[in-house]
Amino acid sequence: MEHLIALLPLLSSMPALQVIVGGIVALTCVAMVLRANRDKAEVPPPAPGTIGDAMLHFQGPAALLDIQREIRDMLRQCTEYQGRIAECVRIMREENRRQTELLDKIEREQSVQGRAHREH
Structure with missing residues (x-):
């Protein structure tokens, strides 16, 4: 400088x-x-909003409350779906763990049988 x-x-x-x-x-x-x-x-011009977005200020507070209720119901459904998904993931994890344990047992048995067969 x-x-x-x-x-x-x-x-x-x-x-x-x-x-x-x-x-x-x-x-x-x-x-x-x-x-x-x-x-x-x-x-290009910006995408237009939905008719509901354009007309909301004409409909007043009652329409706003209806929309908020709909959003709350949708969020409640999303929460239920997330709970179901979490349960499915938990079940899949447990099943995966069981199958892994079964495969480990099979591998151990095969290695024991392989050693026993080599000894004879």
Whole structure:
């Protein structure tokens, strides 16, 4: 940073360079503004909301309470479904553990039989 500050007196003695740098900065700013305007014109319009969203302020607080009840019922159903899913996962985990234990027993028996067969 200090070496840039040391260049300041040198640059202040060159007005032509200051004009060139200022012109480049101004052209860059104008180009950015024009590009933003062009990009803004090419952007598709935002997706419209549902009719319920548009008409909610006309329906009043009663409609809002109905919607809140529906949301509460949906959340209650989601909670029930999550409980069922958790129970299914628990059952699958237990079954997986049982099958793993069974496979371990089979492997132990086979290794014991293999050793016994080699000894004879």
